[in-house]
Amino acid sequence: MSKAASxxxxxxxxxxxxxxxxxxxxxxxxxxxxxxxxxxxxxGARVDEIAARTATSKRMIYYYFGDKEGLYRAVLEEMYExxxxxxxxxxxxxxxxxxxxxxxxxxxxxxxxxxPDFVRLVMVENIHHARHLATSDRIAALNLxxxxxxxxxYERGVAAGLFRPGIEPIDIHLTISALAFYNVSNRxxxxxVFGHDMGAPEALARRRAAAIDTLLRxxxx
Amino acid sequence: MSKAASxxxxxxxxxxxxxxxxxxxxxxxxxxxxxxxxxxxxxGARVDEIAARTATSKRMIYYYFGDKEGLYRAVLEEMYExxxxxxxxxxxxxxxxxxxxxxxxxxxxxxxxxxPDFVRLVMVENIHHARHLATSDRIAALNLxxxxxxxxxYERGVAAGLFRPGIEPIDIHLTISALAFYNVSNRxxxxxVFGHDMGAPEALARRRAAAIDTLLRxxxx
DNA sequence: GACCAAATGAACTAGATGGTACAATTAACA
DNA sequence: TGTTAATTGTACCATCTAGTTCATTTGGTC
Numbered sequence: 001m002s003k004a005a006s007x008x009x010x011x012x013x014x015x016x017x018x019x020x021x022x023x024x025x026x027x028x029x030x031x032x033x034x035x036x037x038x039x040x041x042x043x044g045a046r047v048d049e050i051a052a053r054t055a056t057s058k059r060m061i062y063y064y065f066g067d068k069e070g071l072y073r074a075v076l077e078e079m080y081e082x083x084x085x086x087x088x089x090x091x092x093x094x095x096x097x098x099x100x101x102x103x104x105x106x107x108x109x110x111x112x113x114x115x116p117d118f119v120r121l122v123m124v125e126n127i128h129h130a131r132h133l134a135t136s137d138r139i140a141a142l143n144l145x146x147x148x149x150x151x152x153x154y155e156r157g158v159a160a161g162l163f164r165p166g167i168e169p170i171d172i173h174l175t176i177s178a179l180a181f182y183n184v185s186n187r188x189x190x191x192x193v194f195g196h197d198m199g200a201p202e203a204l205a206r207r208r209a210a211a212i213d214t215l216l217r218x219x220x221x
Numbered sequence: 222m223s224k225a226a227s228x229x230x231x232x233x234x235x236x237x238x239x240x241x242x243x244x245x246x247x248x249x250x251x252x253x254x255x256x257x258x259x260x261x262x263x264x265g266a267r268v269d270e271i272a273a274r275t276a277t278s279k280r281m282i283y284y285y286f287g288d289k290e291g292l293y294r295a296v297l298e299e300m301y302e303x304x305x306x307x308x309x310x311x312x313x314x315x316x317x318x319x320x321x322x323x324x325x326x327x328x329x330x331x332x333x334x335x336x337p338d339f340v341r342l343v344m345v346e347n348i349h350h351a352r353h354l355a356t357s358d359r360i361a362a363l364n365l366x367x368x369x370x371x372x373x374x375y376e377r378g379v380a381a382g383l384f385r386p387g388i389e390p391i392d393i394h395l396t397i398s399a400l401a402f403y404n405v406s407n408r409x410x411x412x413x414v415f416g417h418d419m420g421a422p423e424a425l426a427r428r429r430a431a432a433i434d435t436l437l438r439x440x441x442x
Numbered sequence: 443g444a445c446c447a448a449a450t451g452a453a454c455t456a457g458a459t460g461g462t463a464c465a466a467t468t469a470a471c472a
Numbered sequence: 473t474g475t476t477a478a479t480t481g482t483a484c485c486a487t488c489t490a491g492t493t494c495a496t497t498t499g500g501t502c
Contacts, residue, residue, distance in 0.1 A: 179399050182395065
């Protein structure tokens, strides 16, 4: 990936003579930082630990990101921008209403299941009352469009007599998200309390089908 | 509540001559600790801060709970035991299937909405991979019976031709919990990203109705 | 009222942690 | 080739933090 990350592996120390690679260093830091924040949260993550696992030094973290919170915010912003990219790639408008909703629910479920890192970071951010989302210009400029996409497909469905009227698009989104989010976010406690492993392929597949089915039943006229 | 907590308010220091009150001190510590862990998580909470807000001293925290994790575990155990108590108070078996499910979904939704502290602690514990739930004997002995209650009501519903067969009780539980948990756990980020305040009474009421309705539609034959 | 275990107070500490000072090296460009 | 801003390395520090030491007081028991 990044030049810096692939350069000196064994020692962890750069040679006396090195080559500049701002972007590489930045990426390398972000990658490691994400893992740390995902695993330990904002308060639990250690700057020294991040620095140690990096191909560069603690000095550079502060050079590029200012402080620990700045680094955390950068990680958060990157993650949300990534989602935004996936979201844009979905073309619900070209599908019939029921298929559009099925696709959206399935995609949302899969994205959460395949990206527990995302789920964990959102949990961490919520523990902190989304204070960093609130103060990030990059995220404010993002304009997540999930709700608009849902509204469009839903209204087509209502017009076609497939969906019952009177449902708020935000409620559709919340239902989809809740079902996708919960069994990733709470996988550990569910396993402890009920002895049920949500990570197992069969459990996951059944849950996926249930999520889609639940959504469609909620929408149907 | 506790004698210790109500004794010397202004100064925070006990008089030269004090009276022993083990249970009061214990309760006082647990109450303050819960607030701190709920607000800042396990890593973010500060033992000194907890001690300062207590009517007693840091010394007593370590005397009664061993270490920070011991205190956290005690808070967690108390919370789960409280849930268990509420759970037992529900008498689904004496209600018709549909009413039983409606009651359970409504109760679960309300409990989460009214106890964001509970939701936040569960989030914190999941960030830590439920490691403390796993090592707690008190919680292992709890035998949460939600699943059994659901199975009983569900099977009666199927027998009466009201519910469709083939649904796993755990899936019913997961659907109920997900819908109740998500809009409390993710309230902050939802508000930032979508500008939608889940705490507002109307939003909450609509969401409550949607949760119950969604569950019943999922179950109906 | 002497004795002892339980309960409590006050001060202290070793190590961790976020952050910095200072200096050196590199790369772009006149 | 000399100048300069952007990058990077090394060593360091002030403060915070979990946990402890040592001594004292209380309340029950014989």
